[in-house]
Amino acid sequence: MSSQPTDLYSVLGIGPDADAQAVRAAYRKQARRAHPDAGGTAERFHEVQSAWEVLGDSEARAAYDRELRRPARGADSAEDADQAEDAPHYGRGSSFGGFRTTAAGSTSPTRSGSESARTPSGAAHLAPVYIPDLSSPEPLSLPLTSQRTHGGFGSGGLFGGGRALRRAQQTAELLEKHVLSDLPTARLFNTVALQPSGRDRWGQARPPKGRAAEHVLVCGDTLVVVSSLEVHAATASFDGRSLHAAGRSLALPDLTGQSRALRTLLEAAMRETGRETSLNLGQQVVLYAPDRSMQSPVVEARGTPSGSVRTPLAPARAFRSIREQLAASAQANVIDRHLLAALRDQLQHPQD
Incomplete structure (x- = not known):
């Protein structure tokens, strides 16, 4: 330039x-x-x-x-x-x-530790491209295709109610406000099972059980798995594997394993529809401090993240990271209705 x-x-x-x-x-x-x-x-x-x-x-x-x-x-x-x-x-x-x-x-x-930021492709704000186009009611109805958030949270199981449930609900609300509002083609799925969905004796899909990802965002051909943790301190450090705060070491959820398991399920489901798809994966852990500030805790990176693990971040920085991961795809304006339908089949609490 x-x-x-x-x-x-x-x-x-x-x-x-x-x-x-x-x-x-x-x-x-x-x-x-x-x-x-x-x-x-x-x-x-x-x-x-x-x-x-x-x-x-x-x-x-x-x-x-x-x-x-x-x-x-x-x-x-x-x-x-x-x-x-x-x-x-x-x-x-x-x-x-x-x-x-x-x-x-x-x-x-530019790099922060060993992680590199990903430049938005610009495609996310182009006119949406629907596959298949909206003239077909299949594989997902028009109201569900346009719905931005899918799935809710049960009172037991993954979250067990109480603080964990409230934190998951808060994270979903903030993702809607700070990610979905900025990326028109992005969709949020909550409580997504990591095992194949089953069928009842009438052949109808039934909500899957077992392990689940708290939040999954999709934009084009990119999936970002999101989880959250509470940190009872204004500052923390991350050594590439564990988070250290207030004299304690906190193990992070295995978002790498979750995202890979989900990719395997979804790509298999897409092949059944005749669409060969290769999904890009991302992840982010959102940290909440006691004051619920968007800017804290401040995280100091003291080591190199292993594999695809990303540094856990305070909400403001975490949501920016998620936006960047989703918007980096050259297909960020594509809404694959087969992929949305496959993700809906994995919801443990469809709510609609």
């Missing part, structure tokens, strides 16, 4: 006082205009994506606003210096919302 606008608000055609809803609407408008398939250019589309990566995230936007207000010759106080160190730096070859732009306008992920 030959140059990079220093004012990200002007890229989206809004002012610094625009609220989150206005920022999102402006991004979608500009992304449609800038997309190469609509007559735009790759460079312009990249500028819009870069602006959205910062302004669409409350933490990154706050840091950017501080950077704009900071005196040009440097920080005047220790507090300003600390803020400047945490703030993103904008311009050619700089980092935008976790992604480093190069002079050629391409992107390469």
Whole structure:
């Protein structure tokens, strides 16, 4: 890219006082205009994506606003210096919302520990593509196809009621607010069984039992399995395997095993429909501190995550990670109704 606008608000055609809803609407408008398939250019589309990566995230936007207000010759106080160190730096070859732009306008992920961020493909905000198209009532009715959240939580079994149940319900509500609202084609499935669903004597599917994933999000050909933990401290550390907080070591749920088991089931179900599908997997553990702040606990990574394990994060950062994982797919605007139907067959509490 030959140059990079220093004012990200002007890229989206809004002012610094625009609220989150206005920022999102402006991004979608500009992304449609800038997309190469609509007559735009790759460079312009990249500028819009870069602006959205910062302004669409409350933490990154706050840091950017501080950077704009900071005196040009440097920080005047220790507090300003600390803020400047945490703030993103904008311009050619700089980092935008976790992604480093190069002079050629391409992107390469920056790293946090051993994990790499994944740049959104831009497909998530294109017009949805339904497979099969909506002229067919099969394999999923139109109301269920358009439904954003599927499945609920039982009072026993996986959650056992009480605090665990309330935490799962809270996580589902926050996923709807901070992930589904931003990705039009994403769908959330709660309490998804990891064993094949069965049939009753009349041939009807019956809710499966046994192990289950708390939350599964799907967007295009990407699945992200999500779980949550309570951490009774404002800070924690992660050594790549266990979480350490308040003098205790907390084992993380095996989301890698859950996601792989689910992929095996779903890909087999898709083959039965004649569709050969290869699903991408993601995962995220959401941490809740006693004050239920979106920004805490603060997690210090002290080791390299093993395999595909991702660092557990406070809600604000966790939901951003989930959005990035889902939106990275080039098929993020595809709604595969066969895949949605297969996921619904795995719900332990369909609720509809």
